[in-house]
Amino acid sequence: MVTLGRRAAPLAFAACLLGTASAQETPPALDDAAFRSCLAQLQGSAAFRNVDRATFAQHTQNLAPDPSVLVLLDRQPEFTLPVWDYIAVLVDDERVADGRAAYAKWQDTLRRIEQQSGVAPNIVMGVWGVESNFGQILGGRPLVQSLATLSCFGRRQSYFRGEFAATLRILQEGHIPAEKLVGSWAGAFGQTQFMPSTFFRSAVDFDGDGRRDIVDSVPDALASTAKFLQNAGYRRGEPWGFEVRLPAGMDTSDASRKNKRPIDAWRRAGVTLVDGAPLPDSLPSAGLLIPARNRGGGPAFLVGRNFDTLYSYNASENYALAIAQLSNLVANPSGSVAFVTPWPTDDPGLSRAQNRELQTLLLARGHDIGTADGLIGAKTREAIKAEQQRLGFKPDGRAGQKLLAALKTAR
Incomplete structure (x- = not known):
């Protein structure tokens, strides 16, 4: 889910991953007169200056607020997944098989996207698989209704007003029809779950039909995903990173994906690939990521700048690691869903x-x-x-x- 905000994005994504996280809560009663008054004020505000009056009226005149989105906005997760549960459900045999089939189907398109953007095809596939299970789960809430409600009630109204205005612009410019503009409660939509404002920064008309349709056009959606990663600083030809073996007794107290060092420094420290082979030169610098360090160790990874671009898609290292591992497996028919080093648990997660x-x-x-x-x-x-x-x-x-x-x- 792209650029929903550092705090909201992982929560919204987790809700999609896990289903309802807590018991059903009663939505608040919303005053329709207050909603109509709010919409009237929005129409004349600076945020909506690029939305014409006809478009605004067409999509809001019979609109009712959806109070259920306010419950989701304020919900706090009551159950935190350990990383091995998170990876187990996002990178399982089913998703890998679906990904390999989709990769074979869209390989020519992905290669052309790579030529233009520099983003490796399997990385784009990893994002697509984690975000919507390769287009199978897009969400079903009308964006106009959800974002209009969030623009007028609850917290973060200023943020959601920008997303609401961008949604109306998408409709005004004819990129996606209103009945197809559905997604998550917070407004993420399409094959790789863009927020509406991200659409205008990164969406691409790759199939050449004059519309940037990231809902029904797979070429547009995949090229737009690559464009987002390119904008985030993706480096052509570099891997995201690799699983590594650490020498016994190595001090990992300062391990962080942000604390990057030249690859030679890691070699001198005794770090190797997980199979014992020397670290390759394909990654000039990397940070050490140990997702379960606070739970007893487990797999370790050296991750580079391209891993950071995956993190920018949704501010969660576990999320970025799921994309990275899925991308490896989509491109490698003989790969196993499990990392070489086991997680520090005697009760692994379920697919x-x-x-x-x-x-x-x-x-x-x-x-x-x-x-x-x-x-x-x-x-x-x-x-x-x-x-x-x-x-x-x-x-x-x-x-x-x-x-x-x-x-x-x-x-």
């Missing part, structure tokens, strides 16, 4: 297929959790807690391999 299996077992035990969709939301977590208590596990609501194995054995 989406395993989440569905877990939910099926919960349904068979009479838990009312809806359908087995692979998204672990509030109802599934409550059911997990109940089963954990019954089995003598810590009732924390986490879906892991141990719980799945116990439920399979107990049936």
Whole structure:
């Protein structure tokens, strides 16, 4: 999800990843007269100076606010995923298989995009896969309604007014029809989930039809993603980084992707590729990223400037690592979804297929959790807690391999 803001972006993305994170809350009652008054004020404001009166009226005259977006705006996550759970659900065998099929289908287009932007095809595929599962999950909330509501109620109204104005400009210029302009509660939309303001900075008409359509045109969406990464400083020909092996006893107290050193400095420190081979020259400088350092170690990575461009897409190192690993696997038919160094846990995370299996077992035990969709939301977590208590596990609501194995054995 591009440029939703440093705090809001990871939360919105996590909501899409995990489903509903907490019990359903009652949306606030919104005053329609106040909403109409707010819209009238917005129409004459500086932020909307590039939106003509006809466009504004056409898309707002019968518009009602959506109070449910305010619940999502103020929601605080009650469950924080460890990195191994996060990666397990985003980089699983299903997504890798889908990615390899899509990569084969769009390879010629991706090569032409690379010629223009310098962004490697597999990197673009990684973003596409994590953001929308290769176009399969785009969100379903009308952007005009969501952003109009957020422009008039709740916090961060100034920010959302800019996004609302950009949305109306997209409609005014005819890039995407109103019925297709749907996405997340916060306004991210399209195959790789651009915010509307990002659309005007990075969207590209790659298929040459005169419109920048990042919803229905895969070439436009992929080229626009590459343009965003190019604008963020992507370096042609450099890898994002690689998994590495650290020498025993190495001081990692200052490890950070931001603390970059020449690759020769890492060689002198005894760092090698994870298989023991020397560090290559393809990455001139890198920072040391150890995602689970505070949880006991696990995989370590040297990451370069191109990893930072992935981070800029959504301010989360775990998110950037998911894209990076998925990009490796899409381009490597023999690659394994697991990193070489295991995570520091005896209870690894579940893939989406395993989440569905877990939910099926919960349904068979009479838990009312809806359908087995692979998204672990509030109802599934409550059911997990109940089963954990019954089995003598810590009732924390986490879906892991141990719980799945116990439920399979107990049936």
